Amino acid sequence: MNEAWKAFLIDLDGTLYHGTHMIPGADELIRRLNEKGIPLLFVTNNSSRTPEDVAVHLEHMGIAAEPDQVCTSAVAAAQYIAEIAPGCRVAAIGEKGLLTALDQAGLQLTHDQPDYVVQGIDRAFTYDKLTEAARWIFGGAQYILTNPDLLLPSQDGLLPGAGTLSAAIRAATGAEPVVIGKPSGILMKFATDRLGLRAQDVAVIGDNMLTDITAGVNAGCGTILTLTGVTTAENLDTFLASTGVKPDMICSDLHELTQLITR
Known part of the structure; x- marks a missing residue:
């Protein structure tokens, strides 16, 4: 060691x-x-859970954990943007963990002319969300990806990850995201x-x-x-x-x- x-x-x-x-x-x-x-x-x-959610998940399995011991790609992405452009306008494609992190970092969540598009895992991803993301990026928004994982493990088998959703956005826009995770x-x-x-x-x-x-x-x-x-x-x-x-x-x-x- x-x-x-x-x-x-x-x-x-x-x-x-x-x-x-x-x-x-x-x-x-x-x-x-x-x-x-x-x-x-x-x-x-994993950008879907808050640090509090992660700590609870660990505790339920008997693994000691506190929320302030948890660093997620969502929290790091929110911090990354907040340091560059405090209080800026951000459109999010993601779940609770990402939305909470962006809000707690003092960023303005919006669907109208965002400065940044932040994308993580989103199990409610749709064609309409893909269209919105493409139009935001074409409008000048910077593209941030929480993590590039193509697949996620689950009890029922593998699931498409944030990187797979990103592949669609990248194909539509030609934009290469800043990858956080x-x-x-x-x-x-x-x-x-x-x-x-x-x-x-x-x-x-x-x-x-x-x-x-x-x-x-x-x-x-x-x-x-x-x-x-x-x-x-x-x-x-x-x-x-x-x-x-x-x-x-x-x-x-x-x-x-x-x-x-x-x-």
């Missing part, structure tokens, strides 16, 4: 749980980190700033080579891959080749991870 790492940014789905089922050892990992006073943040590309380093910087630490003092823990580990590398953080979700022992070599990045550490499960980072 790298002794320079003072805190951890921990992915959620695929790392600590699958849907509503906790991955074995997730509760012990967080408990041990808390007992040792090691700072941590839960960092997720992993593998972009923007969400990672938002999280490390909240911790008050330098990127090199923090390690990212996640199961996805394409998002978690690549984001950590892009942000200059340490990286720990867990073979608990998207990346497995069977497909690891394929992901190493396709991403061109290599995690600093690889753990087969969360019990091994806990032993390594809390011993």
